[in-house]
Each structure stands twice: as structure tokens, then as C-alpha cells.
Amino acid sequence: xxxxxxxxxxxxxxxxxxxxxxxxxxxxxxxxxxxxxxxxxxxxxxxxxxxxxxxxxxxxxxxxxxxxxxxxxxxxxxxxxxxxxxxxxxxxxxxxxxxxxxxxxxxxxx
Numbered sequence: 210x211x212x213x214x215x216x217x218x219x220x221x222x223x224x225x226x227x228x229x230x231x232x233x234x235x236x237x238x239x240x241x242x243x244x245x246x247x248x249x250x251x252x253x254x255x256x257x258x259x260x261x262x263x264x265x266x267x268x269x270x271x272x273x274x275x276x277x278x279x280x281x282x283x284x285x286x287x288x289x290x291x292x293x294x295x296x297x298x299x300x301x302x303x304x305x306x307x308x309x310x311x312x313x314x315x316x317x318x319x
Contacts, residue, residue, distance in 0.1 A: 213263055214316075216261055220255050220258045220259070221309070223255045223258070224255065224309045230244050235302075238297075238301070239294055249297065253282050256279050256283070259275050259279050259282070270315055
């Protein structure tokens, strides 16, 4: 079983992958199914890592919306027909940079 620390690194690596392809911009994301798939897959990885982390760990870092991340993963995996690419892009553009800072801060202070 992977530790919470290892899960944080999984999240960090998935964030880097999302950021790598999001630099191509919103239009590329909306028009290219491969970019969409790549980004959605890495968002699922982030959510899966969060779901696997201990509740004690998450409660120690409650500034992060862990439940929202896990819920979004569930939507991507189980209700993919409801996925709105505009919302996904908002998350990529607005939420992922914040999460990146938060995860880096936790890893730096550990």
C-alpha cells in the first residue's frame, strides 16, 4: 500500500502532466480529443490518489478540498457522459495551479 506521501507525489506528477498539455490553450483542449483524454486521465489519477489517502492525513490539511477532488474523479469515471469540458477547463486553469501550490507546500514542509 502506498503511503500518503507517495500519493502526494502521484498528485504532483499528474498535475505536471496536466499543465504540460494545458499550455496549448483552451481551443486545443476543446478541439483535440487526445489532449482531452490525456488531461481527463490525469485528473482521474489525482482523484484516485486523494481517495486512497488516509482520512487523518486529509483532516490535517483541510485547506484542500479533498472531497470535491474525489467527487470529481467519480464523475469522470462513472458519469463521463455528464462531463462538461468548459468546467474541466476551468478546473485546469483555475483550480489545478492552486492545488499544485498546496501540494508543493505540504511536500516542502514534511
